[in-house]
Amino acid sequence: xxxxxxxxxxxxxxxxxxxxxxxxxxxxxxxxxxxxxxxxxxxxxxxxxxxxxxxxxxxxxxxxxxxxxxxxxxxxxxxxxxxxxxxxxxxxxxxxxxxxxxxxxxxxxxxxxxxxxxxxxxxxxxxxxxxxxxxxxxxxxxxxxxxxxxxxxxxxxxxxxxxxxxxxxxxxxxxxxxxxxxxxxxxxxxxxxxxxxxxxxxxxxxxxxxxxxxxxxxxxxxxxxxxxxxxxxxxxxxxxxxxxxxxxxxxxxxxxxxxxxxxxxxxxxxxxxxxxxxxxxxxxxxxxxxxxxxxxxxxxxxxxxxxxxxxxxxxxxxxxxxxxxxxxxxxxxxxxxxxxxxxxxxxxxxxxxxxxxxxxxxxxxxxxxxxxxxxxxxxxx
Amino acid sequence: xxxxxxxxxxxxxxxxxxxxxxxxxxxxxxxxxxxxxxxxxxxxxxxxxxxxxxxxxxxxxxxxxxxxxxxxxxxxxxxxxxxxxxxxxxxxxxxxxxxxxxxxxxxxxxxxxxxxxxxxxxxxxxxxxxxxxxxxxxxxxxxxxxxxxxxxxxxxxxxxxxxxxxxxxxxxxxxxxxxxxxxxxxxxxxxxxxxxxxxxxxxxxxxxxxxxxxxxxxxxxxxxxxxxxxxxxxxxxxxxxxxxxxxxxxxxxxxxxxxxxxxxxxxxxxxxxxxxxxxxxxxxxxxxxxxxxxxxxxxxxxxxxxxxxxxxxxxxxxxxxxxxxxxxxxxxxxxxxx
Numbered sequence: 264x265x266x267x268x269x270x271x272x273x274x275x276x277x278x279x280x281x282x283x284x285x286x287x288x289x290x291x292x293x294x295x296x297x298x299x300x301x302x303x304x305x306x307x308x309x310x311x312x313x314x315x316x317x318x319x320x321x322x323x324x325x326x327x328x329x330x331x332x333x334x335x336x337x338x339x340x341x342x343x344x345x346x347x348x349x350x351x352x353x354x355x356x357x358x359x360x361x362x363x364x365x366x367x368x369x370x371x372x373x374x375x376x377x378x379x380x381x382x383x384x385x386x387x388x389x390x391x392x393x394x395x396x397x398x399x400x401x402x403x404x405x406x407x408x409x410x411x412x413x414x415x416x417x418x419x420x421x422x423x424x425x426x427x428x429x430x431x432x433x434x435x436x437x438x439x440x441x442x443x444x445x446x447x448x449x450x451x452x453x454x455x456x457x458x459x460x461x462x463x464x465x466x467x468x469x470x471x472x473x474x475x476x477x478x479x480x481x482x483x484x485x486x487x488x489x490x491x492x493x494x495x496x497x498x499x500x501x502x503x504x505x506x507x508x509x510x511x512x513x514x515x516x517x518x519x520x521x522x523x524x525x526x527x528x529x530x531x532x533x534x535x536x537x538x539x540x541x542x543x544x545x546x547x548x549x550x551x552x553x554x555x556x557x558x559x560x561x562x563x564x565x566x567x568x569x570x571x572x573x574x575x576x577x578x579x580x581x582x583x584x585x586x587x588x589x590x591x592x593x594x595x596x597x598x599x600x601x602x603x604x605x606x607x608x609x610x611x612x613x614x615x616x617x618x619x620x621x622x623x624x625x626x627x628x629x630x631x632x633x634x635x636x637x638x639x640x641x642x643x644x
Numbered sequence: 645x646x647x648x649x650x651x652x653x654x655x656x657x658x659x660x661x662x663x664x665x666x667x668x669x670x671x672x673x674x675x676x677x678x679x680x681x682x683x684x685x686x687x688x689x690x691x692x693x694x695x696x697x698x699x700x701x702x703x704x705x706x707x708x709x710x711x712x713x714x715x716x717x718x719x720x721x722x723x724x725x726x727x728x729x730x731x732x733x734x735x736x737x738x739x740x741x742x743x744x745x746x747x748x749x750x751x752x753x754x755x756x757x758x759x760x761x762x763x764x765x766x767x768x769x770x771x772x773x774x775x776x777x778x779x780x781x782x783x784x785x786x787x788x789x790x791x792x793x794x795x796x797x798x799x800x801x802x803x804x805x806x807x808x809x810x811x812x813x814x815x816x817x818x819x820x821x822x823x824x825x826x827x828x829x830x831x832x833x834x835x836x837x838x839x840x841x842x843x844x845x846x847x848x849x850x851x852x853x854x855x856x857x858x859x860x861x862x863x864x865x866x867x868x869x870x871x872x873x874x875x876x877x878x879x880x881x882x883x884x885x886x887x888x889x890x891x892x893x894x895x896x897x898x899x900x901x902x903x904x905x906x907x908x909x910x911x912x913x914x915x916x917x918x919x920x921x922x923x924x925x926x927x928x929x930x931x932x933x934x935x936x937x938x939x940x941x942x943x944x945x946x947x948x949x950x951x952x953x954x955x956x957x958x959x960x961x962x963x964x965x966x967x968x969x970x971x972x973x974x975x976x977x978x979x980x981x982x
Contacts, residue, residue: 369845479933509703510872510916514929521926536845539918543927566920580850582875584917586898594850598815 304403310410313395320395320498320530321358321381326351327389328376332603349602350376352554353390358498363524363531365541365562367577368551371599374534377551378500381532382414383407412442415491419503421483425475425490432471435459435489442494458493461527462486463519481512485519492523498530505540517544539581542566547635550574553602553610560636570630570638572617609641617642659734664691665866666715666834671728673707673714682937684710686890688728689964692834692883697860697867699877699898702887703913705934708870711887712836715868716753717745733833750777754827756820758839763823764811770822771797771807777829796825800855817848824855834866841876853880875917878902886910889934889945892964896971906973909946944976952977 329347351373358364358381366374379385381392383399392399394410402410418424425434435455438444445451459467462485475483484504491499501520505513521544523529535541541548542562549559550573558571569575576593583590595614600606606613612622621641630643662669673685685707692698700708713719715730717737730737737748757763765773774796775789784792794804800821802814811819820840827835837856841849857880860867871877877884878898885895886907894907905911915928932949935941941948947957957976964972965979 369847510913511703511930514916514927518926518929538846539920542920542924543918563924566924577846578920580846581920582849582853582873582879583919583921584875584878584902584914585919585921586878586881586902588878588919588921590921592850592854594854595847596851598817598848 303401305397305401305406306403307406307409309397310395310402310406313397315360315395318359318361319357320360322393322396323357323377323381323390324355324393325390326354326377326380326387326392328373328380328385329388346603349554349605351380351387352605354551354554354556355390356549356556356559358530358532359547360497361524361528361530362546363520363533363544365533365535365545365548366551367535367538367541367548369536369599371553371602372551373554373602374536374551375502378416378502378532378534382411382416382500384416408442412438412444412494413497415494415496415499417484417487417491417499417501417504419506421480421487421507422475424487425483427475430472430474431459431464431478431486434475434486435493438490438494444494454493455489458489459486461492461523462489463515464489479512480508481515484508484512484516488516488519488523492527492529495527496529498532500532500534502534503536504533506536513540520544538566538577550577553599553605555610555639557611557640558636558638560632560638561634564634564636568632568636570632570636570643571611571640572615573611574638576616609639660731660736662731662734664693664696665733667691667729667731668711668715669729669731671711671714671730672726673710673719674724674726675710675720676722676724677938680938683890683940684723684937685714686940688885688887688890688892690885690892690895692866692868694833694866695860695864696883697869697881699869699871699881699884700887701871701874701877701884703872703934705889705937706887707890708887709838712755712838712868712870715836716749716755717742718749718755750832751781751830752832753834753836754830754832756823756827756835756837756840759843764819766811768810769808770811770814770819771809774807774822774826774829777826781830792829793825796828797822799828799859800825801851816844817851820844820848820852821855824852824859828859828863831863832865834868836868836870838870839872840869842871842873849876856880873917874902874914886913889940890937891945892972892974893946894971894973894975895964896968900968900971904968904971906967906971906978907946907975908950908952908977944974 328351329349332346332348354377366377368374376385380387387400432455435458436451439451439454445454456467459470464470464482464485505516508516517540520531524531533541533545545562547560548562548565549556552573558565558569558574565574566578569578576595579591579593593616597614608623608625609627612618615622619642625641627639627641629637629639631637669689671685671688675682675684688711690698700711702708714725725738764770771790771793774793775786778784778789778792779786790807794807797804797807802818802821814822841852844852859865869877869881881898884898884901886893886901888909894901894910901910902914905914912928912930918927930949935945943958943960944962947953954976962974962976964974967973967978
């Protein structure tokens with residue numbers, strides 16, 4: 264269970280110093296093949312002039328985030344083998360501009376780590392994340408600050424992620440002040456009011472000088488969303504934004520995300536354990552299992568025509584509000600294995616109801632199903 | 645035993661005639677706050693038969709957990725059962741003393757709590773926690789009770805060798821299984837599950853619900869599921885009670901509730917849950933907020949948020965109307981049963 268603990272442990276604070284070329288774990292070549300970017304560090308000018316090509320905002324290629332397990336000194340003498348929690352292991356996908364991409368999976372599948380790595384709140388130990396064709400791992404500290412105006416995150420718990428001693432106005436205005444984006448008080452107020460209105464707290468003036476404790480959970484989550492959108496970001500990573508909310512409020516927040524996507528053109532990476540919610544609002548779904556994407560594609564296509572046995576099982580066990588619904592539940596036995604000692608071959612094979620002998624030997628690669636739909640299972644080839 | 649506790653009546657108690665295994669009649673439970681009384685549960689009635697499963701559902705603050713805690717009389721200090729009767733297997737639990745209740749709790753009615761990590765004692769071996777009620781109620785030695793705990797572990801699908809593991813050594817799903825083992829320790833007639841799968845992953849949730857369904861069949865248990873998730877209720881229960889702001893708005897079989905919902909609140913609540921096997925559409929939400937239960941509004945408590953409000957909704961409390969046999973709705977739209 265040590266592995267599980269590692270995964271759920273709070274991640275190191277985001278604002279620590281990050282070496283530009285990656286930490287001691289970085290196994291990347293200094294000049295990566297296949298990259299369109301050929302320069303050294305990415306400067307703020309590069310970021311300012313970068314543009315989206317072919318509608319793809321993010322390209323994630325072979326992303327790898329490993330966390331080292333600290334051994335005791337004695338153990339390190341006996342067995343000096345270094346072990347890692349492979350939270351994200353060779354994950355590749357694109358995020359298109361203006362879409363809602365859902366990262367779906369059970370706890371410990373690496374969905375949150377992937378989202379955090381995209382904002383460089385977690386350092387990748389391998390692979391690349393390209394934002395508008397620029398490699399995020401090569402951003403200088405200054406570039407990173409600029410980048411984080413464009414890429415925002417919303418957390419699960421609106422009770423703990425905002426400062427209880429600040430007014431709503433101060434909470435939403437802080438990102439503007441920190442980044443020196445507003446010249447006058449008047450401009451600041453205008454932008455704050457606009458963001459709060461857009462987040463559905465109307466009229467905004469009524470909320471400006473209230474404190475978080477005066478608001479309900481749903482209203483707090485709206486404040487978090489206003490704090491993210493006030494910077495006019497390109498992308499918001501929403502990490503389980505509705506997991507702690509009541510159904511009715513949950514649906515309001517989901518609607519708000521769709522509305523902001525449509526009206527403001529914000530791209531959302533929606534991280535959730537609940538496939539049915541992903542199905543409701545996302546354009547595309549990526550299903551993760553144990554650090555890998557097992558299936559990705561257009562939401563309707565993946566849900567109505569799942570190909571990977573894990574996706575099939577996951578969809579089959581989602582409860583539906585209909586007592587007469589007759590669909591067979593594929594209940595997998597056991598729990599997600601420990602991400603330290605991964606199963607050989609396909610990492611899903613020990614629990615897979617359709618596994619064949621070869622599954623324990625061959626690592627599956629992505630199989631093209633059609634359109635944008637891919638699944639990683641050797642039985643599909 | 646404290647000095648104030650009265651011993652159980654020596655003579656056999658007089659059996660009260662009532663419906664089902666458990667009948668809750670007009671239950672009102674209030675909480676005292678410095679500002680006044682919170683009407684958390686008001687005039688709630690339902691029945692559960694032997695071997696049946698009943699769902700108590702509604703949003704947070706609707707009183708579903710308070711209703712369940714009232715059955716076991718496990719309310720916090722400031723909670724009072726103000727009126728109503730809880731009739732269980734021929735006895736009136738509201739009239740029972742604390743000592744009398746201690747003979748019922750776990751032996752006849754047990755509970756599976758939400759969040760097993762907080763409900764289990766972190767510094768005691770899980771098996772010993774399962775064995776404790778067996779020793780207390782059945783007077784077995786620790787060794788014998790632990791043998792029984794091993795059998796229970798086997799029954800709920802945990803390796804019996806792990807009986808001496810501490811809760812932190814078990815995964816979330818296994819802890820919830822241990823909680824279920826504990827609830828079954830003294831062969832109760834009724835088990836109450838308070839959001840038993842809420843913090844779990846969907847696959848583990850499916851495993852636990854499957855386990856509960858199997859145990860119900862094998863042991864002929866009655867089961868009350870408390871859940872905010874109507875989908876879970878639809879899949880596991882025979883009957884359901886939908887609560888809003890402390891009151892029952894609709895009750896009936898799950899087929900009544902999900903295929904023929906009448907109350908505007910029930911209909912809106914069901915639409916808030918996506919059905920992944922149907923056509924994709926945006927889930928709906930309910931406008932407004934639930935009322936403050938310190939001063940509940942007169943008339944129907946849902947009226948301020950209701951789209952189908954008619955004259956009288958704001959003034960008169962709607963009584964339950966039987967729209968089809970076994971299907972009750974408390975709404976002025978259904979005054980005349982046909």
